[in-house]
Each structure stands twice: as C-alpha cells, then as structure tokens.
Amino acid sequence: xxxxxxxPRIASGDRRALARAITLVESxxxxxxxxxxxxxxxxxxxxxxALRIGLSGTPGVGxxxxxxxxGLMLTGQGLRVAxxxxxxxxxxxxxxxxxxxxxxxxxxxxxxxxxxxxxSQSHLGGVARRTREAVALCEAAGFDVILIETVGVGQxxxxxxxxxxxxxLLLAPAGGDELQGVKRGxxxxxxxxxxxxxxxxxxxxxxxxxADYAGALRLLRRRPQDPEGFPKAMPVSAIEEQxxxxxxxxxxxxxxxxxxTGHFARRRSEQSRHWxxxxxxxxxxxxxxxxxxxxxxxxxxxxxxxxxxxxxxxxAARMLASL
Amino acid sequence: xxxxxxxPRIASGDRRALARAITLVESxxxxxxxxxxxxxxxxxxxxxxALRIGLSGTPGVGxxxxxxxxGLMLTGQGLRVAxxxxxxxxxxxxxxxxxxxxxxxxxxxxxxxxxxxxxSQSHLGGVARRTREAVALCEAAGFDVILIETVGVGQxxxxxxxxxxxxxLLLAPAGGDELQGVKRGxxxxxxxxxxxxxxxxxxxxxxxxxADYAGALRLLRRRPQDPEGFPKAMPVSAIEEQxxxxxxxxxxxxxxxxxxTGHFARRRSEQSRHWxxxxxxxxxxxxxxxxxxxxxxxxxxxxxxxxxxxxxxxxAARMLASL
Numbered sequence: 001x002x003x004x005x006x007x008p009r010i011a012s013g014d015r016r017a018l019a020r021a022i023t024l025v026e027s028x029x030x031x032x033x034x035x036x037x038x039x040x041x042x043x044x045x046x047x048x049x050a051l052r053i054g055l056s057g058t059p060g061v062g063x064x065x066x067x068x069x070x071g072l073m074l075t076g077q078g079l080r081v082a083x084x085x086x087x088x089x090x091x092x093x094x095x096x097x098x099x100x101x102x103x104x105x106x107x108x109x110x111x112x113x114x115x116x117x118x119x120s121q122s123h124l125g126g127v128a129r130r131t132r133e134a135v136a137l138c139e140a141a142g143f144d145v146i147l148i149e150t151v152g153v154g155q156x157x158x159x160x161x162x163x164x165x166x167x168x169l170l171l172a173p174a175g176g177d178e179l180q181g182v183k184r185g186x187x188x189x190x191x192x193x194x195x196x197x198x199x200x201x202x203x204x205x206x207x208x209x210x211a212d213y214a215g216a217l218r219l220l221r222r223r224p225q226d227p228e229g230f231p232k233a234m235p236v237s238a239i240e241e242q243x244x245x246x247x248x249x250x251x252x253x254x255x256x257x258x259x260x261t262g263h264f265a266r267r268r269s270e271q272s273r274h275w276x277x278x279x280x281x282x283x284x285x286x287x288x289x290x291x292x293x294x295x296x297x298x299x300x301x302x303x304x305x306x307x308x309x310x311x312x313x314x315x316a317a318r319m320l321a322s323l
Numbered sequence: 324x325x326x327x328x329x330x331p332r333i334a335s336g337d338r339r340a341l342a343r344a345i346t347l348v349e350s351x352x353x354x355x356x357x358x359x360x361x362x363x364x365x366x367x368x369x370x371x372x373a374l375r376i377g378l379s380g381t382p383g384v385g386x387x388x389x390x391x392x393x394g395l396m397l398t399g400q401g402l403r404v405a406x407x408x409x410x411x412x413x414x415x416x417x418x419x420x421x422x423x424x425x426x427x428x429x430x431x432x433x434x435x436x437x438x439x440x441x442x443s444q445s446h447l448g449g450v451a452r453r454t455r456e457a458v459a460l461c462e463a464a465g466f467d468v469i470l471i472e473t474v475g476v477g478q479x480x481x482x483x484x485x486x487x488x489x490x491x492l493l494l495a496p497a498g499g500d501e502l503q504g505v506k507r508g509x510x511x512x513x514x515x516x517x518x519x520x521x522x523x524x525x526x527x528x529x530x531x532x533x534a535d536y537a538g539a540l541r542l543l544r545r546r547p548q549d550p551e552g553f554p555k556a557m558p559v560s561a562i563e564e565q566x567x568x569x570x571x572x573x574x575x576x577x578x579x580x581x582x583x584t585g586h587f588a589r590r591r592s593e594q595s596r597h598w599x600x601x602x603x604x605x606x607x608x609x610x611x612x613x614x615x616x617x618x619x620x621x622x623x624x625x626x627x628x629x630x631x632x633x634x635x636x637x638x639a640a641r642m643l644a645s646l
Binding site (some may be wrong): 037041053076133136269270272273275276277279280281283284285287288298300302305306307308311312313314315316317318319320323 | 639
C-alpha cells in the first residue's frame with residue numbers, strides 16, 4: 001500500500017484515504033504497523049479535536065436505528081459524524097450492529113458521515129488498539145463527532161470508556177423488576193442513559209423505565225466531574241426522531257461543564273497514559289506469542305507442566321530466567 | 324524465618340508449620356519468595372491429593388454457617404478439612420467471611436480442620452498465587468478436602484474455578500424474578516447450586532428457587548465432563564444441618580465420574596498450565612512495577628504522554644525498545 005501521501009489526504013478530508021488508513025492500522029503485518037505508526041505521528045499535530053461519544057446497548061434496544069437518527073440529526077446541523085465499533089465478538093457471532101451498513105442506509109449515504117464496521121479479526125486488545133487509532137485518524141480528518149458503539153457485554157464497555165469523552169447507555173423500555181439486568185459497573189460508566197422506543201404503545205413503559213433509572217442513578221455517588229443533575233436518564237424515540245435534539249443539548253451541556261472545569265482535558269491525558277501503559281504491557285507479553293525461541297521454550301515448559309514433570313512455579317522461574 | 328525443616332513438618336501434619344509456610348508464600352520479600360519456591364519444590368513429590376472444592380456466594384447467603392456445618396459434617400466422617408479464602412476486596416471492606424474465625428467457632432476449634440483467612444494485602448493476581456500455593460501446601464499436609472471460598476463478585480470466581488476440582492454456588496431463597504441476579508458466567512461455572520436456608524418459613528421459597536435454577540441449568544449446554552443430571556440445584560439448610568450429606572454424596576458422584584473419564588486429571592493439568600502461563604505473564608510485567616531503571620523510564624515516558632508531548636504509540640515503542 002502506498003502510504004506516503006495519506007497524511008495530507010486524510011487531513012484534507014479525503015474519505016478513501018481515511019478508509020485506507022484504518023485498514024492500515026487494522027493490519028497485523030509488521031511493515032504495515034511501522035507505516036501506521038509513522039502516519040499517526042504525522043497526523044498527531046493537527047490540533048483537531050472531535051467529541052468522542054461512547055454508546056453501549058444490548059442487541060434489541062434499537063442501537064442502529066438510534067445511531068442513524070442521531071447521526072442524521074447531527075449532520076443536519078452541519079456536523080461531520082464518524083461511527084466506529086468495538087465488538088470483539090463480531091468475528092464469532094457475525095452480530096455486529098455495524099457489520100451491515102445497510103442497517104444504517106440513510107446515514108451511510110450521507111456525505112457528512114463516515115461509518116466503519118468492526119474488523120472481523122479480534123481479541124479485545126487488538127480491537128482496542130485499532131479503535132483508538134481509528135479515532136485518532138477520524139479526528140485528524142476533521143470529524144466533529146465520533147460515535148464509538150459497543151454491545152453491552154462488559155469488558156468492551158471498559159475499553160470504550162477509556163476511548164470516549166462521554167458515555168451513553170441505550171436501553172429499551174423494561175418491566176419494573178428488570179433494573180438489575182444492567183450491570184452496576186456499566187451503569188456507573190454512563191453519563192446519560194437513553195431509554196429508546198418512547199413511542200406508541202411502549203411510551204408509558206419507557207417513561208416508567210426512565211423514572212426507575214433516574215432513581216437508581218440518584219443512588220450512585222455524585223461524581224466530582226459532573227454538574228448538578230448528571231448522570232441522568234432521558235426518553236428518546238429513534239424511530240420517530242423524538243428527544244434527540246434534547247439529548248444532544250444535554251450532552252453539550254455536560255461536555256461544556258467538563259471543559260470549563262478542566263476535567264475534559266484531564267480525562268484525555270489519563271486515557272492517553274492508560275493506553276501507553278497498556279501498549280507497553282501488550283508489547284512485553286507479545287514476546288511469548290510471537291514465533292521465536294521464547295514461544296518455543298514457553299511451549300516446551302508448558303508441556304512439562306501439563307505432564308506433571310515441573311510445578312507451575314518452577315517452570316515459570318525457568319522461563320523468566322531464559323528471557 | 325527458619326524454613327529448613329518446614330517440609331517434613333508440614334508433611335507430618337504439623338499445623339503450626341503449615342501456618343508458617345502459608346505466611347511465607349504470602350510474603351512479598353524476595354528472600355521469602357526464594358524459600359517459598361524451594362519449599363513448594365520439596366513438597367511437590369508427596370503424591371497426596373485433596374479434593375479441591377470452590378465455593379462462591381454473595382454476602383448474606385449464609386456462607387460461613389454453611390462452611391461450618393459442611394466442614395463439621397466432613398470432619399465427623401474422619402476427613403481433614405482446610406478452608407482458604409480468595410477475597411481481593413478484604414483489605415478494603417474488611418468484609419471477608421474468613422476475616423473473623425469466630426464466625427466459624429466450632430470448626431476453627433476442630434483439630435481435623437484448618438482455617439486460614441484471606442491475607443490483608445492483595446490485588447487479585449497476588450491473591451491467586453498465594454491461594455494456589457496455599458492449596459499445594461494444604462495438600463502436602465494431608466488434608467482430604469480443601470474448601471476455597473470467595474465472594475460472588477465475578478473475577479475472583481474465575482480465579483477459584485482455575486484452582487478447584489468442583490465448583491459450588493451457594494444461594495439464598497429468592498423471589499421468582501431474581502434469577503438474573505446471578506451472572507450467567509458464574510452460573511456456567513457451577514457444578515452444583517446449593518440453595519441455603521431451606522428451613523422454617525423460607526423452605527417453600529427455597530424449594531421454588533431450587534426449581535427455578537434447575538430449570539435455568541437445563542437451558543445451559545450439557546458439558547461433556549458431566550454425567551446425566553449435572554450441573555444440578557439442591558436445597559440445604561446450613562443452620563439445621565439438613566441436606567449436607569446428600570450434597571456431599573452428589574459431589575462424590577460427580578468427582579467419581581470425572582476421575583473415571585479422565586476429566587479430573589485433565590482439568591488439573593490444564594490448570595497447572597494456566598498458572599504457569601499466568602505466572603510468566605506476571606513475572607514479565609513485574610519489570611515495569613519493580614523499582615529500577617525500567618520503572619523510571621516508564622514513569623518519565625508516561626508523563627510525556629500525559630503532557631501531550633508524545634503519542635501513546637510512540638512512547639510505547641520507545642519503552643519497548645529500551646527493554
């Protein structure tokens with residue numbers, strides 16, 4: 001792949017160049033990796049900053065419809081919107097919401113929008129790095145809002161929370177007793193809970209669910225980075241395009257507060273440091289899985305442990321001594 | 324600490340020697356670590372094998388009462404019983420069930436039983452290693468059954484599942500809609516679900532809960548290592564000492580099957596290999612946290628990332644090059 005002119009083309013808003021650059025950061029090849037690092041280095045100085053919004057929701061809550069409606073509302077305001085996915089399970093289930101762009105047909109045809117499905121490889125560490133770098137590329141390309149969506153399964157939320165400025169949790173209307181279906185840890189990450197499908201027959205149930213979660217959120221500790229009233233729960237209807245501008249206004253209010261108090265910049269710094277440390281850890285551990293003498297020793301000692309010839313501790317001590 | 328004669332004293336059943344050896348494996352000091360490894364090596368050849376039973380249950384289900392009643396039932400049959408805890412939160416909450424031996428007063432006075440509270444340090448990695456090594460010490464000391472208990476919070480269950488031959492989940496009687504309160508992942512680990520407090524007023528609710536979980540377990544995939552009817556749900560009353568011998572008979576039936584089919588030995592081999600690999604990973608990563616030049620470089624580069632002078636990727640590449 002010729003990558004020499006990718007940086008200026010991305011910076012000028014060339015979507016094909018952006019797509020090729022994301023393919024580059026997704027590649028496992030060592031030469032591609034070197035090119036990707038060079039490219040990211042070149043683009044690091046653009047000074048452009050998008051609002052990074054994380055979005056989590058289990059299948060069935062209407063996530064693709066929400067992304068389409070919310071995205072079109074934003075592009076309608078003149079904002080450029082990129083949509084990325086963190087879905088480590090997509091290779092197995094094929095159930096990635098973004099696996100099929102046709103589910104967001106209108107948004108994918110919008111020249112102000114850019115949708116990138118989750119790559120089909122992928123352990124979570126690889127997906128995290130690829131998404132983080134894709135975010136940096138979209139930011140350098142001048143997008144105003146980057147939506148990073150994930151399925152509601154736990155670990156991938158933690159990754160997305162370390163990538164975004166603002167975390168949305170999308171829920172469907174529920175019976176009164178289903179509150180506990182949402183893991184506490186995920187609820188604690190949410191800045192705004194959006195209860196979707198607040199339309200037609202489901203509207204009363206949606207309003208009750210909003211009230212239930214509003215109550216639950218009040219029980220969580222108030223976070224110092226939040227103004228009065230946050231985190232909050234709100235009703236939306238993606239299909240009827242209701243409540244979306246209100247939700248966007250709340251997001252802007254929250255982000256404005258965080259910028260003023262310095263929390264926005266601090267969170268980004270902390271995230272960068274987190275990813276630096278994570279990248280070093282993954283790099284260190286990769287010596288064990290890359291083809292080479294270390295992997296062979298690891299395998300040989302592992303077999304000795306499996307046979308019972310060595311204790312795990314003794315084998316580990318030998319392995320570490322060999323490195 | 325004089326550790327020269329610990330191995331023969333432990334092997335002869337000396338409880339003070341066992342307690343000192345566990346203190347040794349819990350120590351963070353490098354010289355203690357070397358002594359601990361030597362001791363574990365000396366004891367690896369005893370050929371003794373205990374049944375290792377993992378036990379999970381959230382606070383309030385009556386776990387300490389269950390351990391006391393179940394443990395006394397076993398010692399009453401002439402079996403020697405050790406109780407260990409995996410509780411990474413004990414340092415913060417002080418809520419470790421084993422933090423206070425007086426809650427299992429009768430069992431702790433039983434000469435056939437040995438109870439060891441969770442150490443007060445403790446990130447999960449450290450607790451896992453310490454518990455794994457304490458299990459090996461108890462096994463070498465001739466205990467027949469080792470109960471490894473943990474709180475029902477997720478990650479620590481995964482650790483315990485990698486340490487035990489058999490996994491019990493202890494629950495309290497619940498309303499009909501509370502099934503989802505137990506994480507699916509934890510339910511999938513359970514070999515036997517015991518619904519406690521099947522006594523007095525709560526007995527009908529306990530029986531309903533047993534039926535609910537029996538139904539839920541049937542929906543899980545049958546595991547090839549299990550005979551017909553497992554995993555299963557059963558009622559017990561720790562306080563009235565009801566159902567305990569029946570539960571023990573089921574455990575023995577399951578373990579007997581697994582021994583015959585070779586699954587028992589295979590699982591232990593796989594666990595050993597897992598812990599070998601985990602120990603190597605932790606050892607590799609420890610270079611980043613131990614005092615020394617690597618930690619200093621890590622800290623310096625981390626600050627550059629925090630300030631925005633370096634991208635996470637560039638800083639990580641420099642760090643890895645320096646190692």
